Amino acid sequence: MKEEDVITLIKDMAPSFSKGVKLSIGDDGSVVEIKKGMELVTVLDSMTLGTHYLPQTTSDSIGHKIFAVNLSDMAAMGAKPKWAHLSLSLPNADHSWIEKFVKGASAIASKHDLVIIGGDTIQGPEMISLSIQGLVKEGKYITRTNAKIGDLVYVTGHLGSAGFGLHLLKLGKNEPSEFIQAFDYPEPRVDEGIFLSNYASSMIDVSDGFHTDLSKLTKASNVGFNVSIDQLPIRKEIFDHFNTDDAISMTLSGGDDYELCFTIPEKMKDGFEQKWNEKFNTRLSHIGIITESSSGYKYNGNDYMIENKNFEHF
Amino acid sequence: MKEEDVITLIKDMAPSFSKGVKLSIGDDGSVVEIKKGMELVTVLDSMTLGTHYLPQTTSDSIGHKIFAVNLSDMAAMGAKPKWAHLSLSLPNADHSWIEKFVKGASAIASKHDLVIIGGDTIQGPEMISLSIQGLVKEGKYITRTNAKIGDLVYVTGHLGSAGFGLHLLKLGKNEPSEFIQAFDYPEPRVDEGIFLSNYASSMIDVSDGFHTDLSKLTKASNVGFNVSIDQLPIRKEIFDHFNTDDAISMTLSGGDDYELCFTIPEKMKDGFEQKWNEKFNTRLSHIGIITESSSGYKYNGNDYMIENKNFEHF
Structure with a gap:
């Protein structure tokens, strides 16, 4: 199956809308209404060795990149990033690798006033997932669906x-x-x-x-x-x-x-x-x-x- | 490094608090203030073959379990689950595997009025990450930090x-x-x-x-x-x-x-x-x-x- 087909299958089979959900599966992020005038935008992206970076890529760069990839999705929604949750899966937890990873991640997080407030760490194949939540004024998020002829x-x-x-x-x-x-x-x-x-x-x-x-x-x-x-x-x-x-x-x-x-x-x-x-x-x-x-x-x-x-x- | 030490390192090195953050790294979930009287609770957990389930575990069970694990964290915060984001990494996207996975996931999601509104799919080692967001009345979330002598x-x-x-x-x-x-x-x-x-x-x-x-x-x-x-x-x-x-x-x-x-x-x-x-x-x-x-x-x-x-x- 192609990625697009997997997403379509999930969208068709799983419950994906409820009251307050403004934008669901299929864009750079999701949007839900959280209070009058303000909406919560969430993105979640994963990265793994081989598919997204090379064996020689330093963990400083990997830490930077997982934030950059998710911040870029948030940017594409027109939203202000606020909070991050990190899931780190590693075959063995090498102190120096992790320290450089956190250094790279922290630098770009700080630059964008983003705080890392949760997540988990597990032993498994090398895989990093990050979810970022951001805020946007009501109705101000930008989707992929509204390009008009002549734009x-x-x-x-x-x-x-x-x-x-x-x-x-x-x-x-x-x-x-x-x-x-x-x-x-x-x-x-x-x-x-x-x-x-x-x-x-x-x-x-x-x-x-x-x-x-x-x-x-x-x-x-x-x-x-x-x-x-x-x-x-x-x-x-x-x-x-x-x-x-x-x-x-x-x-x-x-x-x-x-x-x-x-x-x-x-x-x-x-x-x-x-x-x-x-x-x-x-x-x-x-x-x-x-x-x-x-x-x-x-x-x-x-x-x-x-x-x-x-x-x-x- | 032990999981606990990795978490401490991230907590020490990375920015992890800002205005409106009520509970950060180190509990079952995070808590941020989103409007008067209401707080947003977020959990993120990953699962992988070998560490969390067996080679013979069916994808229906894996789909159920990744939701159960995250819903259990949300339950431990005392919060009402609302929205889910799923990241699915698979070495090859087998239609029947994915269909059963989504079936298992959808059943438990529906049972708890939870909608899947975003995420991503990538080619990589078998790994499933899920983030659930929920709501709790202001100050009503339960942490690990408040047990008192005699309780x-x-x-x-x-x-x-x-x-x-x-x-x-x-x-x-x-x-x-x-x-x-x-x-x-x-x-x-x-x-x-x-x-x-x-x-x-x-x-x-x-x-x-x-x-x-x-x-x-x-x-x-x-x-x-x-x-x-x-x-x-x-x-x-x-x-x-x-x-x-x-x-x-x-x-x-x-x-x-x-x-x-x-x-x-x-x-x-x-x-x-x-x-x-x-x-x-x-x-x-x-x-x-x-x-x-x-x-x-x-x-x-x-x-x-x-x-x-x-x-x-x-």
């Missing part, structure tokens, strides 16, 4: 940098450090996500690869997209390293970017971009438009067919 | 039945079914936990073995206990199967009971027991008393030294 498609930061970092690590290289850093210490766009809750019509975080994630968003919204590859934020080193098609493939399907991809109603464009530039240094790229149904890419003004290479997946 | 110690249901079930399963036996059922399909004491939030001075759920869990409670409360083995709720089949010392050892250190162990101020005894009997058929046993510091057991009126056998742990 503009944006993305934060750069795409493909983490995928290129992983590619380099697998070749035994440790530089350029910027790409290694992008893979080992991604920076979730938490403040940007909260800001976007006032503007975006739909949002998702880019974790499985840009093409996959934008397709999830447009499928959930029952629309299509037209994206211009020329406008995608791709660092030049990726084009230096690969031929053009491979560089584009790396950018569209390399995972672990933890950038935000979102849609903005066309009429809000100017005001939105101006406010963004006043508030953030984070790169903002307007890369395409929401269409009625069919999806596709343009490159140098021509249609560009993407190859389904499954580039650089574990 | 009476109680336990629900029977002790050692799940441990005996595991013992039978390991011998290749499937009966008496009552004990197999106790291991494969434990029944968390959710309604009893909510009721107890009006009476208990401290509470813990019995998951790691009665002796270990009561010791955790008394250590957290800075007190001791005196428990009468004659008063412990032990099914007669356990005494039929083992010699007396081994039967007692199975009862005190066999895990997976998912019963509630709690303390009641002496002056509330009669009123409490009467209300309990009006409301529940669940067996209630008054088994001992909280002491100033030293802990111990009595059997037939004499001191009874327990052997640390690590009976039947995986």
Whole structure:
């Protein structure tokens, strides 16, 4: 079964809605009403050796990354992260490994005013699960389901940098450090996500690869997209390293970017971009438009067919 | 490192308190203030093959058990479970396995009006994490830290039945079914936990073995206990199967009971027991008393030294 089918099966078979549940299975997080004017957003993501990081990945990076991955989901909901619960499964509890893990986790948690208030530790295969709870003003959370035809498609930061970092690590290289850093210490766009809750019509975080994630968003919204590859934020080193098609493939399907991809109603464009530039240094790229149904890419003004290479997946 | 030391390390190194956090790392669940008069209780527990269930355990039972384990933690906080997030890691996603898992999970979730509203699925070693969120009236949650000298110690249901079930399963036996059922399909004491939030001075759920869990409670409360083995709720089949010392050892250190162990101020005894009997058929046993510091057991009126056998742990 594919992940999507497993989720559908759970959604179909299990009780998944009750009074006060605003958003259930199938988005970056869930939303429940907790008091007048305020909603509770919860995300839960797990990571394991082999699927999400390499044997040589340090536990400092693993500690950082499990928080980054979950904070990125929280950002994609437009919510303010508040409380974290950690479940740590390890085959043997090595003091130095755990200390570095907690160091990496604490640094990013502190940076975002997030406190770790519970969880459990068990002996088992190496596996880390984290749940983060956050708050959002009533009705202000952003889902994947509300992109409208004509909305503009944006993305934060750069795409493909983490995928290129992983590619380099697998070749035994440790530089350029910027790409290694992008893979080992991604920076979730938490403040940007909260800001976007006032503007975006739909949002998702880019974790499985840009093409996959934008397709999830447009499928959930029952629309299509037209994206211009020329406008995608791709660092030049990726084009230096690969031929053009491979560089584009790396950018569209390399995972672990933890950038935000979102849609903005066309009429809000100017005001939105101006406010963004006043508030953030984070790169903002307007890369395409929401269409009625069919999806596709343009490159140098021509249609560009993407190859389904499954580039650089574990 | 022992589990306890890992938890202490996380507690010491990581940010774990902020405004509105009422109870953080170190109890059955966490508590945060969410609105006037209401608090949010969260638990997170993981289970894996080998540590928590056997190779022959059906996925229906695994689905039941991951909910039972977390509901039992919620019960030990005295809170009403509301929302669940599930993280499922599997090496290969077999449709029939997953369908039975969801069936087992849904049945117990529905029974307790719990909805599954989020989570994730990943490819990795077999590991299931679940987080449950619940609500409790302000100040009504029950911790491990408030047992007072002279308080009476109680336990629900029977002790050692799940441990005996595991013992039978390991011998290749499937009966008496009552004990197999106790291991494969434990029944968390959710309604009893909510009721107890009006009476208990401290509470813990019995998951790691009665002796270990009561010791955790008394250590957290800075007190001791005196428990009468004659008063412990032990099914007669356990005494039929083992010699007396081994039967007692199975009862005190066999895990997976998912019963509630709690303390009641002496002056509330009669009123409490009467209300309990009006409301529940669940067996209630008054088994001992909280002491100033030293802990111990009595059997037939004499001191009874327990052997640390690590009976039947995986």
